[in-house]
Amino acid sequence: MAGKPPFADIVAGLPASVPFVPPEETERRTGVTINLRLGANESTFGMSPRAWEAMQNAASESHLYGDAHCCELRTELARLHDVKPEHLIFGSGIDELLGLIARAYLNPGDAVTTSLGGYPTFNYHVEGYGGILHKVPYRNGKNDLERLASTAEKTGSKIVYLANPDNPTGTWFTAEELQAFRSRIPDRCLLVLDEAYIEFAPAETGPPIDPEDPGIIRTRTFSKAHGMAGARIGYALAHRDTAAAFEKIRNHFGINRMAQAGALASLKDPGFVRKVVQSVAEGRREYAKLAEELGFSAYPSATNFVAIDVGSAERAAFLRDALWQRGVFVRVPGVPPLNRCLRVSVGTPDERKAFARILRETAEKAMK
Amino acid sequence: MAGKPPFADIVAGLPASVPFVPPEETERRTGVTINLRLGANESTFGMSPRAWEAMQNAASESHLYGDAHCCELRTELARLHDVKPEHLIFGSGIDELLGLIARAYLNPGDAVTTSLGGYPTFNYHVEGYGGILHKVPYRNGKNDLERLASTAEKTGSKIVYLANPDNPTGTWFTAEELQAFRSRIPDRCLLVLDEAYIEFAPAETGPPIDPEDPGIIRTRTFSKAHGMAGARIGYALAHRDTAAAFEKIRNHFGINRMAQAGALASLKDPGFVRKVVQSVAEGRREYAKLAEELGFSAYPSATNFVAIDVGSAERAAFLRDALWQRGVFVRVPGVPPLNRCLRVSVGTPDERKAFARILRETAEKAMK
Known part of the structure; x- marks a missing residue:
């Protein structure tokens, strides 16, 4: 029997802890x-009875791979968000997308800024690709936007992460506050705006989507308001060049057929x-x-x-x-x-x- | 607006081509x-009517995340393969597992041996993590085991990939031939034995599973004989230390709830x-x-x-x-x-x- 093949350096150095x-x-x-x-x-x-029905119907086609482009769902989401289909990136939940983001942007040793106590799965992926986390404490119970921006600047961070509304506090910023924050993010640093809970927030919470901004990726999911956590489907809104880069690394046939059908049906039952x-x-x-x-x-x-x-x-x-x-x-x-x-x-x-x-x-x- | 954040070196260097x-x-x-x-x-x-029913029932629980450990399914598979539950690694299809394998073992620049014309998605993942592919031509219409082993040796490959039965030729080797091949793989080189089609092969095709061999990972799927490609679930059999390492990088809640239920039901309908x-x-x-x-x-x-x-x-x-x-x-x-x-x-x-x-x-x- 051969000896034990060595793991990649980054993986060998990772702790055994898991996010949840x-x-x-x-x-x-x-x-x-x-x-x-x-x-x-x-x-x-x-979930919506329509989504349930769509998923049950799709179950009978489970022997077929899902559409790797999620084309029908993509078209509908592009329409809803008033962007082009090529601004969308699909993943089996935001968790997978956060992993792809870390992989797409981080060289080992690159700095990343997030909140101390923020979403552990983001941290898990950053460290999983060799990134170095800089954590900014919450201030008065909310993410400290000023220090997040200044820490990103000071550390030369490649990514700064913000969940809005926030997990685990539930607090949120208005679109205006977000826009101001966006403008303070240093050049060449990516803002990951995790909007998993956006449907529950006041209407003015999400800043208008600017699909031409290459410095931001916004993540959305069907796991929360749509009640489809077990179906595993989420997406991101990004610049078309950003989305194109994810085509080079993503698991193309990874999104299951029922999730695609259910998500589409749920969108049609607002x-x-x-x-x-x-x-x-x-x-x-x-x-x-x-x-x-x-x-x-x-x-x-x-x-x-x-x-x-x-x-x-x-x-x-x-x-x-x-x-x-x-x-x-x-x-x-x-x-x-x-x-x-x-x-x-x-x-x-x-x-x-x-x-x-x-x-x-x-x-x-x-x-x- | 900030400038364009630069991609990671490996990702920036990847071609835009996709496997399929x-x-x-x-x-x-x-x-x-x-x-x-x-x-x-x-x-x-x-798929099996029982799997279909199980998936339809599970659809009504789609608001809940699937079990991150796939515990019920894990227990049943461990029983069937006569291994311990900790020898199993789950993924949303073999495609995802091949990506995790490349990530777990490859530093950028590491050599990998495969067949010229072998499964493109494996190559996609290897290159996606900066690996360098060495491709061995088929010989008389089959994978050239001798040259695969010698190329792995000569190039100091970290991984050698073999699909048995093979895709795209459909050809296969017996367990005996496989065992001989296994013994020729150099020390510290991992053999990835992709058995996506094993259910269709003669009974003597798969070598006995040795869960104590740290030099081999065998991948299996519910996408082919079980007719569940659209449900996205596959697994790997590996040494417990290997499986433990994957816990440090995998997408823990990535396997959807219906796929888990359907796979379990399908196993119970041989x-x-x-x-x-x-x-x-x-x-x-x-x-x-x-x-x-x-x-x-x-x-x-x-x-x-x-x-x-x-x-x-x-x-x-x-x-x-x-x-x-x-x-x-x-x-x-x-x-x-x-x-x-x-x-x-x-x-x-x-x-x-x-x-x-x-x-x-x-x-x-x-x-x-």
């Missing part, structure tokens, strides 16, 4: 079954997403009231989750574990000061009621 | 609708795959007879396609285009001498009849 432990894994480890799955910002409203967004807005208000009632404080949110600051990291960890024992899955961000928060997805009205009841009971014990 | 143009793209370009889709080795037998394999074997014999009747010659095949050598590259290109005009999609490999072949997927009995009729008529014209 899936809830199924924790279920297996603890033996506790989840009844309220509110930790991954999945949309428990499900009323469904509208209703989800409305109910989520109500749920955010309920969570904020609940937090207040329990002596906690909720971050303002323009997403489908609310970060509830329970006062200390210890209490957050205690509550998370206690909730888990009651079959409730929520997450606590890993980095201070966000690790004082329970990040809770906004579920259906019934789920919200059940969560409120269990959190009240659990918090009572925690405060004793 | 999807048939949908050619349909759009030519305006001809495909009636017989026999060019991508999709299984037109479809009778379905058996029937597909039987009908495909009949179809291969029909294609071979058809080829002989037309004065062509068919490569022996242990896959779900047959490479029909029509005598010259010009005639192959002519026939491919003429077939396309009749709504029949087949491929012609890009590299001599394989570019004398039409590679035709084995369809259902009705499809085979229709294909035979159209090929006869088309070939008649070509021979005039």
Whole structure:
């Protein structure tokens, strides 16, 4: 038998940690079954009945590879965003797109700026391609735009990442604030604007899309408001030259056929997403009231989750574990000061009621 | 507006070519609708009714991310292959796994050995990570095992790739021949054994799986015999340390929920795959007879396609285009001498009849 083939230098040097432990894994480890799955910002409203029907129909064609160009979906999205089809990049979720972005732009050792406590999967991919992360602490509970821009400048970053609305805080900036931030990003630095939660935000949150700006990539997904996380489909809006470069590295036949059919059908049922967004807005208000009632404080949110600051990291960890024992899955961000928060997805009205009841009971014990 | 952010060195240097143009793209370009889709080795037998039902049921849970560990499927596959769950690596098809393999093992400039005319998507990924390909010509219509091993040795290759059964020829080696080849692979060189078509091959084709061998990764898929190409799920069998390294770079939540459910259900319906394999074997014999009747010659095949050598590259290109005009999609490999072949997927009995009729008529014209 031959010896062990050596791994590539970058991969050999990577830590074994992963961005997220899936809830199924924790279920297996603890033996506790989840009844309220509110930790991954999945949309428990499900997807549009039209999307469901389209996916079921597409299941009968699952022996055929999906269209590598996602042509029908591409055409519809181009129409909706008023861009050309060649401004779109598809991936099996934003996670895959973030990996492609890191690969497309980073040489080993290149600097990247993000927020301290920002989306771990972005960091995972940056480090996975040998990038060096510079992390800017949140300021007053929000991404610190000024320091993100100045850190990108100072470190000569190739990429600066911003989620708007933000994960895990749920906070957001207006289009105007974003435009000002965009203009402060140094020349030759790419702004990755992750808009996974944009459908839940006030209308003025996303800056107008300028498909001729080569310095920005905006990522979108069907995993959140469209309720299709398990189908794995997302996309990015970018300059045509940027999109063309991704053709040289992407997994061309990677987007499954059902996801393409479901996403297209969901776009044609905007009323469904509208209703989800409305109910989520109500749920955010309920969570904020609940937090207040329990002596906690909720971050303002323009997403489908609310970060509830329970006062200390210890209490957050205690509550998370206690909730888990009651079959409730929520997450606590890993980095201070966000690790004082329970990040809770906004579920259906019934789920919200059940969560409120269990959190009240659990918090009572925690405060004793 | 900022200037254009520069791409990573490797990506900037890549050509714009892609491994395969999807048939949908050619349909759009030519305006001809495909009636017989026999060019991508999709299984037109479809998938097991049980898999179909499982996928349809899973569609209703599409708002939830799939299990990042594919635990249920992993357990079942480990049982079937008599390995531990930690010997499995999942990907959205072998294509994605080949990309991960290139990334896991290659530093820029590293040598890789493969067959001249072998699977283009493997080459695409190797070059995409800066690897340098050394291509060994086929010999007597088969992969040249001796020269593959000696070239890997001479070039200090980090990876040697072999598809068994082979794509695009359909030819295969026995487990014994494979074992001998394995023992000739130089120390510290990884053998990637692509077994996408293994279900169609004689029982003695795959060497016994040795999960303790760190020098080999074997790739398998649900895209071919299981008829699930559009669902996007494949896996690899490897040493546990190898599999652990992939945890550091893979897209953890990339495998969609329906694919996991469908794959598991398909494994539990082995009778379905058996029937597909039987009908495909009949179809291969029909294609071979058809080829002989037309004065062509068919490569022996242990896959779900047959490479029909029509005598010259010009005639192959002519026939491919003429077939396309009749709504029949087949491929012609890009590299001599394989570019004398039409590679035709084995369809259902009705499809085979229709294909035979159209090929006869088309070939008649070509021979005039």
